[in-house]
Structure formats: structure tokens, C-alpha cells
Amino acid sequence: MISSKLPKMFYGGDYNPEQWDHETHLEDLRMFKLAGIDMATINVFSWALIQPDEVTYNFEYLDQLIDRLYENGVYICLATSTAAHPAWMAKNYPDVLRVDADGRKRKFGGRHNSCPNSPTYRKYSEIIADKLAERYKDHPAVLVWHISNEYGGDCYCENCEKAFRVYLKKRYQTIEQVNKAWNTNFWGHTFYDWDEIVLPSNLSEHWGHNSSSFQGISLDYSRFNSDSMLECYLLEYHAIKKHIPDSVVTTNLMGFFKQLDYFKWAKYMDIVSWDSYPGLATPISYTAMAHDLMRGLKDGLPFMLMEQTPSQQNWQPYNSLKRPGVMRLWSYQSVAHGADTVMFFQLRRSVGACEKYHGAVIEHAGHENTRVFREVAELGKELQNLGDTTLDARVQSRVAIVFDWDNWWAIEKSSGPTVALKYVEQIHKYYSAFFHRNIQVDIVSVDSDISSYDLLLAPVLYMVKPGFAAKLEQFVAAGGTFLTTFFSGIVNEHDLVTTGGYPGELRNLLGIWVEEIDALLPEQKNSIVLKETLGALEGVYECGMLCDLLHSEGAEVIAEYGEDFYQGMPALTRNTFGQGQAWYVASDPDNIFLEGLLAELAAEKNIKPLLETPQGVEVSARTKDGLTYLFVMNHNASPQSYDLGNSSVRELLTGTDYTGQISIEARGVHIFERTS
Amino acid sequence: MISSKLPKMFYGGDYNPEQWDHETHLEDLRMFKLAGIDMATINVFSWALIQPDEVTYNFEYLDQLIDRLYENGVYICLATSTAAHPAWMAKNYPDVLRVDADGRKRKFGGRHNSCPNSPTYRKYSEIIADKLAERYKDHPAVLVWHISNEYGGDCYCENCEKAFRVYLKKRYQTIEQVNKAWNTNFWGHTFYDWDEIVLPSNLSEHWGHNSSSFQGISLDYSRFNSDSMLECYLLEYHAIKKHIPDSVVTTNLMGFFKQLDYFKWAKYMDIVSWDSYPGLATPISYTAMAHDLMRGLKDGLPFMLMEQTPSQQNWQPYNSLKRPGVMRLWSYQSVAHGADTVMFFQLRRSVGACEKYHGAVIEHAGHENTRVFREVAELGKELQNLGDTTLDARVQSRVAIVFDWDNWWAIEKSSGPTVALKYVEQIHKYYSAFFHRNIQVDIVSVDSDISSYDLLLAPVLYMVKPGFAAKLEQFVAAGGTFLTTFFSGIVNEHDLVTTGGYPGELRNLLGIWVEEIDALLPEQKNSIVLKETLGALEGVYECGMLCDLLHSEGAEVIAEYGEDFYQGMPALTRNTFGQGQAWYVASDPDNIFLEGLLAELAAEKNIKPLLETPQGVEVSARTKDGLTYLFVMNHNASPQSYDLGNSSVRELLTGTDYTGQISIEARGVHIFERTS
């Protein structure tokens, strides 16, 4: 638990002083104090610096840096430096260089550049982690260990190919099992020997951006690649734990990042941390959902906001400034959703290379008289005042949405029925229907304990993993409300279709049979016609993208299609199953329908908004020791007002007691403490 | 003649039972009976299965399959399995793997994956064809031989490079002739030795999608590549013929498929067969034109519809269901244009890999109670009733359109004058002007006998091959009407410009000289102004893309340009030549102009519509033994009516006699039998 390390939210960020001289270092310390900064993530990219060749290690620089920071009240999140290999390593041991999906051997350059199955990389990354842990295991400054940085990418080299075959041997034991799992009798792909299997790449099964001729091998490659990087992480993890069993070890994740199955990774992270970089077009609800995913990785435990920009990014096409107040607002948003730290990339702006136009706490001007620095310092003061109030508090949700990486990969590797289907977009559609009503949602995996929820959604549950259908039946039988959608229950964990009728293993629970799946053109639409009013829903709503043509096998038909040759067929069904209900949304409806439907489902379970607020005013809550901290966040550029209710509650940032109708300034934040 | 094999249209399709267990096989047989299926294409992708290594062949599986099907009334279209090489072959003999246009050696995966000049592929594909023919030569079930599958793709490996040089030696004898044909003095490309010639690829002469610095070498590569695959086909073809001289051998073509010169291939096919997969945006007239091309490949002989989807495709971006009735409608459309079979891909849907979302006769549900199966079974019954009525009947056209693969390649490899010019689009524009008036058209090659036609069109006859100009002059002199367009008569078979004035060899016939060719921007237009009314044409029509600036050298100027600095120059000319007329359309006109013009040309030759019908109601006819079978097909989603005339005719599907104004249901089909 990170809250035991410091009695307040860590405040700071990435710090790369190796790019600066001693005089600047001293100036940094002065400014950190001004800003209330007490945590620095260091050594993220210093591998080449601290290890100039195979046998030499220079830790003096790090020794001095850590001491200097510590003496000035700044604690350390110590990175292991293995996020980019040294140039000498690339030259002497080309196995560290990746081969890309087009079969091109990379040369030295960029980041994320090490092959995860490189013997050299694995060897030297483990050694450096070991040496760092041994050296700093007793240093009081080091509170968190940060392995590598933003793992990602993929590799198609010979070492990966060999490792993939080993992975498959472990997974399938026999080549016959592989043939069966991948349905290799299709297109005559039968394998007789493990060595006949090659990595699925643009030179073999892949084409276009994300398409595969054989989903089975591609799916296993995605799993293998995620696991390969996890093995790299674990080598370092264990090297640190060997020296410091109670260390807090993490690596910085990236929200809905497709390549890595973070649910699997989180098992080996003492605390989840992540880097939040909303783009200009990112909806607020999407950022909230990403925070909730990060919180869900470890079943609701608080996480670290490891990186955010104080102001500007550099890698968007158009890098607008964060408007005044936005950095503070978004910082509190992350806290409201479960963050126990507020940290930045980075503390001082680089003068050269590709991130020099990325914002920093200390800008190129180099002094404290900047808007950005002032905002950072004001937030630092507030966090200081908040102290440990919200630390380790939990979010309590009665609604959960299932998210699954295997399902993501499988849906989007599918050839047909439509390229328009994006899994995370669908998840977000359902998520935001709750978000806009200030109803809190947990994002859970198929392995999570779902028994405590009242309402469970699994939009586009295309792949049903072994045991999950039974788990859902149990959930509903016990009284839960379950909802899923079109293109669900289609395949098993190998992406092999469950025959006999869609939605396969979910057919019994849902009481329906889907006979056909129609894919609509982008401009093509159908409609959902309610048979009678359902909560606020009545009449006709638009739908599109995919339309399941289904038959009820016991489910009640709540709405029908309004058009085309399947006019009158069910578009929304509800099946009573044991004590609960299982809903099926047969097409992709408009948001008004969706918000009405989910409001009704919530209402039936007596799930109420945390607060009623105007559009763009988000509400989220964390709870600890019988107290609830209610975060009200105005994402609008204009002041808004809302009704707090009759009982007086204390607002923590101002220390004022409020009641009734109150106003919140543009981009303002209120934190109320009330008894749960 | 395939009609001698079975006294009805073959009905069935691709069948890949190796993906299923015995129990499913038995179920398949039951359902085939229900659907009236009597033909299965098997062994398309079983190479790896029947040949697990260099020396072992396992035919037991095939033996049993063929017997089982035959015993259940299902005949066999036996594929040779060489459409995808086994994984072991790729591992042991990398020469079977292609090198792509970017110089990347492929790895095992996908389809169409064998290098056509691979010694290993050629050796083993010939052996397997030989063994199959030897084994099944006397089996009564095997009616058709199906070599490989959908040949296509290209390769740039060393074996292909060497074979290309041999190809060139045969074609040109001396390196001086190559230099001349390719105009290599341009850009100093002079070759002194055959070995200096490299394949034209993205690493040498090609850039962008379809552009080449040297059209000559690229054109020869296209010819070479088509011929290389044809050689592969012929190895198998002769291996079969050695054992079964009277076998019916085919390979499934793909309509307007750019890479292969099907006119050349068809010479070596006992019957043409093809796979018809209209996309969502494909006009009905385009599908009809493709059928007519397939029929034209062997001078009007009936062809096999080898594949179509019963319902959905999987490789379109958006894979909509075929609406009720559409599968039947399109099946009859193919018959109306010359098909003597109706076959599907595939009989049972796969559960894994990239075609699992492609429709099938037996869907994932696995039983007969599906819309798709019902439609298939109904059609099966109808075809049973039709028997051999239409088998081997011919389409009789007085209009022909010239299509030429070399011309296609040359036009679209051209650098300038415009990227907007697409050969097949132009062909389709002229074709559909007849199609919409229910006038039948043959698609012919430059080698076809054209003397029997009244009206011959050769839109964009950019390349004039040796002798073709004289052939055209003879055709017109004898009284024929000929029409060609802008960008015609420009080059010879080497893509070398015929100097002295465009349209080169056609100048005498057309009586014009084209001085310049203006390319218009997409949004830019000019107009065609009729000098006097011509049939239904009068006044002003829009044109664009390319505008030839031409002078009459004897031709009558029928219309002029209405705008720009060449206002008043001829835009449409007619030259009287011997007994006939030669027309020139100098720009790309709107469809109204085109339909008016072609209607007039047809009228002058007394060519009349088969029937007058509302828009979207297609009419086509086949003739046999003095009887004409008139197919009326309503492609609209609503009923239509048309006038059948005063004499009573029998409709074959209903057995009813009709006369006068009659109605046809949405997506309905009428087949009338009348004396020719």
C-alpha cells in the first residue's frame, strides 16, 4: 500500500537531470520546493549513462542525485533504466534489436526498442535491476520502484519465433492440438512439425492494418507478445524483490493499450500506475473510464497517476495548451477515480530531441514566473493541505462492465462482418451512459468476482472463455441483471465458433437464437421500435452497424426492428433467468436509447446518481472509514450550479460548509466530505 | 461440353469436409438432399492433408469422401489442391515462397502463396495432379477437374527474374530488340547483356500504386507473370489429360481480374468457370458484363458459375446479407448470361480462420431451419424442374465490345495524361448503355471473329496490336459500324507511340487527326454541342476527364466542344468508310449522351431491345434448337410490370402462359420460352 509511504499524495514526476548541469540541478531543487514537489521519478532513460559497457557500472551519479533530492525533501520513484538499451549494446549484440512486422531488422534508435526475447536484453536488464536494488535497498528516499517504461511494441525476430514455438508447446502440448485450435485444415495450413510454424506477420498471415488470414495464430501471438514482455518485467521484478521483499514495484501502464493484457500484468504489480494523456478529441468520459480500468486491474485498489502533462503535449498533430485550471481539474479527476498520486511528465523541459515541445513543470524559460508553474505550485499547496484525507479510499460501484483483452484482440482481428466494430468504442458507449448520470462503474475482467454487483454489462462479449457462461448464469440466477449485445457468444477462447446457433454458450441465459447478422453501411440505418414504454423509452430509436436477426426462445421481446426485411424481428429482449434478468441489445443503438435503457435498468435496481448535475459537471466518490469524499468537477468553460441537498456538507478545498443550490466556477472542483 | 455430364444444371459448391468430423459429414449428406445439391467441389485446399511430406500420399480420405458423396447422388468437381502449398514444403524448399514487389521474401501463410516459377512448386503440383488423375480417372463421380484455385498474385524472386530473361530471349531474340521495344535510350537504360535486366518492382522501375518509369518492361512483366501461372496450370492440365483425354478441366476465374490475360488462358480450359462476388456497390450491369466477359472467353460457350455466396461475404468492409430473393435472382442472372451451373462457396461454413463469417449453405446453426438454407433448397427444386431446358443454349448478340488485357495494363501503367482514366470503367459505361436498353452484348478479344457483328465498340483502344487496324477497316468497309473514343490508336504492342499524328493506325479509318489531349481536373467540365439532332440527342451534354483536340480529315463533325479555347473543335465525328461508319467520341461524356448515341447507332442497324421494361428490370435471352429462353429479372425491391406483347408465351418456373401487361414481383424472375 503506497499510502503507508508518505502521509499525502505524492506530487512530482519524471526528472531527467542527466540532461543538465549542476547549477541547473540546484535551481531545480529551489523550484521543487516552491511547487510542493516531493517525488521524482528518475533513471528512466539512464542505462547508457550508468552502464557504458558490459562490465562497467557507474552509480555515483545516481548516488548523488538520490541524496541531493532526499536532502531537499524529494522522495524517489526509482526507474530501472531498461526502457531503451544503450547504443553499444545494439552494436555489439544485435539480438537486442527488434524485427518489425514487415521483417525489417531495426537499427539503434527510438524507444521501446528491445526485443523481449533477446537473451542479451534479458540478461543485462535483470543485472541492472539487481544492482540497483542491491545498492539502494536501504536508502530511505526510494519509495517506489519503476520497472522500464511504457512497455509496448512487438517483435518478429528469430528469437521470438523460437520462443513462440516453445510457448505453443506449453499451451497445446501436441501439434494436433495446434491444428485443431487454429482450424488449419482451412486453406491447407496443416502443420506436421513445430518448426513449420512461423510468426504471423505482414510476411505471412497478416495484411492491411489489423487483418489476419488465421485469427487463431494471431490471437496466440498477441498473448505470447504480451507474456514475453511480462517475462521481461518479471525478471526485473524478482531481481528487486530478492533484495527488497516489501518493495513497492510498478511499471507505468497506458490505459486502454491494446498490446498488453494488463489484467494479467497487474497480478505482478504491487501498485498499478499509469500515464494519462488525453488527446484534444478525447471525451472526458473516456478519461474517466481509463482511470476506472486502471483501478479495476487490481480489484479497486488505488493507483498512481504516474504521468500527465502540466500543459502541452508534443506528439499530437495539434498540441494545444491545457487551458487555465484544466491541469488541476484533470488531476482531481484522476484522484476522484482512484489515484493516490498526482505526477507529471516532466519536471524540467528538455532542450533537445523529440520531447522538447512537451510541457514541463519548469519550462524553457527556467523560472517560476510562468502560468504553468504557478498552477502547479497552487495545486501543490492544495494537495499539501489535503494531506492523507483521501488516501486509500475506495470507489464503491454497484455497476460493472466486463472488459477483456482477448476479446478485444479477437473482435478486431475478425474478417467480417464489419470493419466498423471497435470494442473499446462499444465499451465506452455503455460506460458513458452511466457516466453522464453520475453513476459509478467498475471495469472488471472475466476473472473478477462479480457476485457483489447488481448490474453487470458485457457489451460485445464475442469470445466466451471457459467457465464464464456458467459464471454469468450463476450471477443472474442469483438475482443480478446482466446485459450483453449483438456479436456476443460467438466464439471460444481459440476464436472457433460455437456451432448450433448464436449466441452459443449464452443462448440459454439470454433465451434467444440469432440466425443471421446483417452488417450495415456507415450511412445505412435501421430502427428500434419499443413495443410498450420502458421507463423513459417509448417509440422509435435509430440503430445501425450490425443488426442481429434473432428469434426469441423464451425471452420477452421488448422492442423490434422497424425496417428492412427483418422488420418486426426482436431488437431488444429480456430473459428472466432464476431471480434475475438477462438483456440482449441486438444492434448498435443511438445514445438516447442507450441512456434511457440503462437508466431503467439502474432504476430497477434502485441505483441512483451520486448527485444531479448539469451536463459536463462530473461527480465521483471515494469512501474510507465511513466517510465519503464527493468530487464535483466542472469540465465546462463556464460556471454551473447544482443542488447539494438539504444537509450541510464541508467542502475540503475551501474549508467551507455548503447546502442547497450552489455554484461551481468554470473548470472548478469541489470535494465534499460526508458520512457515507 | 459440360451438359453431357448431367441432364440438368449442376447445383452445389465448394465443400471442405476435412474441417469436420464423421457425424457432421453424414448430416451434410442429409441436408444436401434437402437442398437438391448434386455437385461438390472438393480437395481445393487439402494438399497438406493428402501429402504430408515429399514421398507420402494419403488418398484414403479422398477415396471415402468421393464414394460417400457419389453414393448420395452428389457428383464431384475435383480440385487438385495446389492453391496453397503445405507448410512443410515452405520450410524445406523456400523457393516455393514468393518475394513481393518490395523485395520481401514471404514466409508461410495465406493463399495464392506459391511462386509460379518455383521448381519445387512446379514439380510437386504436377505430381499431385498426375496422381489424382491416375487414381480417379475411372471414377464415375468425377465430372469436372478444377486446377488450383483463383490463380493470381505476382512474384519477384530470383527464379522469376531468371525466367523473365528467358521469356524475353524467346520474345525478342536479341538484346537490341529489347532496347528498341522498351526505348531504353530514354534515361540511359541501355542493356548490353540479358543479366543486366532486373524485374520491374518497387525496387527498380515502379513507384506509387501502379506507376512505372518504363512501361515497356512493366508490360512485358505483366505478360510474363500471366504466362508463368498459365504454365503452372498447363503442367497440371497435361498431367490430367495424359490419363483422361476427354476430361473436363477448368480453373475458377474471377471476372475482370487484372493480373491474368484470361483470353489466353481460356484456350486451355475445356470450360470456363468463375467466381462471382459482387460487392455492395457493384452495379447489376457490371455483374452482367462480367458474365458476358466469361462467356466471351470461349466465343460464347456456356460457362460454370463456380462460386457465389449464398448470403454474406466476409472480406468486404461491410458485409451485408443478401436480401431475400437476391441469391435466386443473381443465380438466374448468371444463367441468363450463359452459366450452365449454379454453385456456391461454400456448402458448410467454417468455424475458424478468416472465412468463418462468409455465408454458406449450411450455416453455423447447422440445421435446415434457416432463411438461407430455405432459399437454397427452393432454388434447388426449381433447377431440378428446369432440367436441361436451357443447357448449352447460346446468347445471340449483334453488338460486341472489344476488351483487351494488354490494353488494360498499358493504359493504367501510363504516366499521364490523367490518373482518372480506368479502362474497365470506360468499357462498363458503354456496356451499360446497351444493358439498360435490354440489348445484348458480347465481349470479344482483338483475336475474335468480329465479322458477324453489326456494331462493334472499342472504347479507349489505346494500344493497337499488329493487324487489328486492318481488321477493323475490313469490318467497317464491309458495312459494320465501329465506335472508338479519345486516347485510342496511340501506341503499338510495345507501348511505343505511333508517330505522325494520333490516332495512329486508326487515323485512316476514323478520318481525323488528334493534335492534343487535354486532361481536366475532376471538378472541371467541358460540353458537347450537337450540330443537329441525332436520334434523341440534341443540344448540349457534359463531358470531362480527357478532351481530344482534333481536326477532321474527312470525317463528318457531328458535335463540337462548347467551351474553353478549343470551343468549336470536333467532339464527335462519323467517318464513312466503305459500306460502314466509324465513330469517334473525343471526350468522356455523361451517360445521357452515351445512351442516346448508342441507341441511335443500334437503331440505324435495326437492333432492338429484347423487351421494353422499367428501370432495374433486366432482360437477357439464350437460344437453343430454335427456341429462345427470355429471362426477365426484377432487380428492384418493389414489384414492376411490363408488356409481354400480344402473343401468349409460357413462363417456365410457374408453367403459366402469359400475354400483354404482366407484373413481376420484387426480385422476381420470369423465364419465357418462345420460338426464336
Added chain:
Amino acid sequence: MISSKLPKMFYGGDYNPEQWDHETHLEDLRMFKLAGIDMATINVFSWALIQPDEVTYNFEYLDQLIDRLYENGVYICLATSTAAHPAWMAKNYPDVLRVDADGRKRKFGGRHNSCPNSPTYRKYSEIIADKLAERYKDHPAVLVWHISNEYGGDCYCENCEKAFRVYLKKRYQTIEQVNKAWNTNFWGHTFYDWDEIVLPSNLSEHWGHNSSSFQGISLDYSRFNSDSMLECYLLEYHAIKKHIPDSVVTTNLMGFFKQLDYFKWAKYMDIVSWDSYPGLATPISYTAMAHDLMRGLKDGLPFMLMEQTPSQQNWQPYNSLKRPGVMRLWSYQSVAHGADTVMFFQLRRSVGACEKYHGAVIEHAGHENTRVFREVAELGKELQNLGDTTLDARVQSRVAIVFDWDNWWAIEKSSGPTVALKYVEQIHKYYSAFFHRNIQVDIVSVDSDISSYDLLLAPVLYMVKPGFAAKLEQFVAAGGTFLTTFFSGIVNEHDLVTTGGYPGELRNLLGIWVEEIDALLPEQKNSIVLKETLGALEGVYECGMLCDLLHSEGAEVIAEYGEDFYQGMPALTRNTFGQGQAWYVASDPDNIFLEGLLAELAAEKNIKPLLETPQGVEVSARTKDGLTYLFVMNHNASPQSYDLGNSSVRELLTGTDYTGQISIEARGVHIFERTS
């Protein structure tokens, strides 16, 4: 000085008779006479022809060609033939073949195809230049030497990689200096050995179209690549000079061509020559600006228009004909801006390969009765009449715009703040504001002598090279008016940010501090609000793309932002510095604002238009021996009129004297001679 070679403008162009037979050669000579052609550029692509192997050289063909042309009054611009290597060289010495940015070894084909660091290419290109110079040094026909052709492209082979390291050693002496210049402590890129450095390519630091992870190495690669090709040029240059010290040596440039730093190249060119190929969408002002850049390369010396098309291009998507009169108009435009020749690509059209649809003086028709030939011949006659009147005359400008290749590279390799910023577009915006007012502009380098100008603009002076800030201060202190814009003064010559506050080294001169830089979305806008009227400017104008948030440090605030949170901050400032003024435009304004602002700045310096003319009527002037040649060019498709003033002036093309209001025909040209 080229004017000493022939007492009139050279008129002719590229001539590739090796593609034709002797009869055609004789016909060419006849037509050259008809067209008044007296100059032919030959031997551009004849390397393979004149050197069939390592040891054989055949100059007979050239001997005869040169004699034949000379005897017929055609002088020679003799190319060295090294623009494309022979096929035999590629086969025998693969080091001549480039490796592209994706690491792909090229094969023989295309143009610009030799690696600039290939030992073989350097050896044989030097030898051929030497042999040509030796052979023709005394031939009276050869007036100009034309090395290679349109240098360009890049290479990433091992020879280039090794040469790059040598280049770096020369530039930086120590690896520590490299690390510092490239800020390699960022992302752990520290180098310990020269051999660890690899070329920046798509396999190392580059991604997307133009992006780099390390701007420092990419910038140095751009310099290195430009220098490598310059070294190739210089090998040939010195080989020629060895034999003919007073030869006129050039190579044909391409205007704003990004890859080569032409200011550096021009030092080694006896005369600048260039190929002008405006596209369909190219503004007239852009072509004018390119001419002015070419003139600026050698501080105002006249240049050669080496190539333009007589009519059509072939490599645009849509290749429209040059409308009647346009070829003549654009020819005079080039002369008006400093050209002393009018030349074409090419004299006779090719019949094969990719330029056969590129216009030529002698078209495929082959005779003189074409519109194109007639226009060429008419211009030939006019030029004959003009004689040496304008030869060697100079353009006199009081306004200069700074252009810098390093700055171009650095701006567009930048990651952030916006992808919308294109350096040449910005230069063109400011240029065209003068152009539209008929105020002449010089394009100068940072090394040019700027002291003689009254008004100096340096839009987006992102990179400030050593000494240039001081030079600017000196210029302004002495009374000059200087203007720069947003995103200026940011970095030094290594692309390292000048810390302490933007605009860095320009801060003192401009009297401002830029705190932040906001990047706007394409559809997003802000406004510039004038505090009081400034010349014709008053009220509110639109701006966008980038908005600097700045504080005055002494500069007068002339206008402010009108919107967003930085409403009221300065948007336009003027700093009085010594005797002069330094202006800063903080955002990208609309053209009305810009034209108003620059008109005011010009007015303050009493810089007046050459003439007042309607829109689209360009005026430019050249001066010699006390006489000014005023070119008035009507780019409109309709006649226009303008006021010539009260004194009578002679128009040279008609020999008429004009005064007062006169008319100019559509696409017409007037050349007035008046005393300066």
C-alpha cells in the same frame, strides 16, 4: 557571365536524339531553324550509350551530334550524362545502387539512382566528366557545361553510414560533442564510439513521413546528404575546370527543393540554372518567388531557365495543356525575374517510357503545324528581336526575405507544436503580400549582405545560427526595419533550445518574451485586434495555427488577441532598436492583415509599387546601364487595363510608344524600356 557567350537569350532545351534515327535528326534541324532554336542540352542520359563497359568510350556519336548542331546554328549545353548510371555498372558494382530509408537495397531502374558515396559512381562519373572536357574543351559549340541532372534523393547504405561518421568527426571532433549537440542523454542515446552511430532512417529514428525522434542527428543527416551530392558535383566540376578553367558550369536546380541546400551549392556554380514546372494549383506568386530564390542564390546574378514544358506535363495527376499564350507568358515571367535563357524540356517528344506524354517542341505528330510548335516559333522570333537588350540586367529590391535550408529542415522535423506549420508556405505568404503590390523582393540567405535593404523579413526564423542575431541587431540599429514571427528564435544550429525565454537570441532585438505557444486546431481561430489604426489596418483580423503568448519587454503593443484566455495579450509588437524597428507577428494572420501590415512597413520606408495594376497583372523590372525594363504580365484569361503614367514609354515587343491608360490582352506581355 553567360551573356558573353551569345548576344541574345539562349532558346532551346533538352534534346535526346539518341532515341531517334538519322532521318529524324535532319528533320529536327529543319524545325529548330523554324523555331529560332539556338541551344540544345544534350548528353543528359547517354552514359550507358557512350560508355558500354569499364574501359570503352564511344564519343563518335557525340562528335557528330555536336558538329551537326553547330553547323546548323545550334549551340550546346553539354551534360555529363551522370544522372543515371548504366545497367552494367549496377550489375557489376552494386555499391552504385542506393539503399532507401526503409533499408531496401534498390535494383537497377529509375533516375537519380546513384549512391552519392559510392566509390564506383564517384570514380566513373569523374572520369567521364574529365574525358568529355578534354575532348570538347576547344569545340566552339559548347557554351555551357551541365553536370548530371536534378540532383536529389537520399541513400542509407553502408558507404553512406561510414561517410556520415567521417562527416561527424570533422564537424564535432569528439563523440562528447556529438552527444551534446544531439542531447543524447535524452532517451539514453549516449554514444561512446563513432561506430555506434547509425544513419537516421525509418529503421532507427524516423517514423511517419517526416518525423524524427532525434532532430539533431536528422538535421546533420540532411546536411551530410546535401554535402555528399555536392561532393559528387564537385568531382565533375573540377574535372571540367582542369581542362577549361573559364568554362561555364552549372547543374539544373529545382526551386524550393528541400533536400539540397542550394545556397551552399551555388557557391560552386558559375551560373545558376533551374527547371520550372508549376503544377496546376501553383500560384503565380509562388513561381515568381522560386525565380527570385534562384536569382538570390548568387546574390542577384541572372540565371538560366533550363527547363519548362512547352505544353503538358506527364507526372501530375491531371496534366492539363498550357492554354494558348501561357507558355510565352511564363517564359517572360522567368526573364522578368532574372532569367537570361528560355529553354524547354524537351525538343522532341519520346515515343516510349514514362515521359512520352510530356509536352515537347516537336510533338508526336512530328511536323510544324501544331499549336505548340507555332507558339514556340513565335516566341523564338520575339527573342531574336529582343537580342541582348535585357541580358545581364539586374533586379533591384529594397525588400528582402530571409530563407534558410537548415531552418526549413529543423522546423519540419520538429515534433510539436503543430503539423500545420510549413516553412515555405509562410515565406510565400509574406512574399505574396509584396508580390500582389508589385513590390520586388530578394530572397537572401543568412550569410548574405543585408545592409543595403530597407526592409528585411525573416518569417518563422526558428533557428538562429551563430552570429545572425548580432547581424540583425546591427541591421536594425542602423535604421533597417526587421520583421519576424511566431516560432522564431527558438533553437540554435543544433536544434537545441535557447533557454531563458523565447525568442532566445532575438529577445533583445524584439523587446518581448514569449511564455507559451498555443497550437490551434485547423478549424480553430483567434483574432488580432488593432489598438489603433495602422495604415490601412483597423479593427479585427483573423489568425490561427500557432499563437504565441507573449509579454512586452519594451516593445510597443500594436495589436492584441481578441479571444480565449490570452485575450488582451500582445499579438503584434514593434520594438524601436537604435535607428530602426523590429516587428513581431505572434500568430498566423489572414492575408488582408498581412498585406495591410506590409504595405504600411513599405510605406514607412517609402517603398512604392513599380506600377498599380489590376489583380493578376504582375509587374517586375530589370535594370541595366541606366535603363529599366519593366515587364507587365497579364496572368488573367481576360484583357485588363492599367495606367502607365504621363510620360511616354516604348514597348519593346511591339516597338510602340505608350502613355496613360492602356490595355493588355489576356495572357499578354508588355516590356517597357524607361530610364531608371
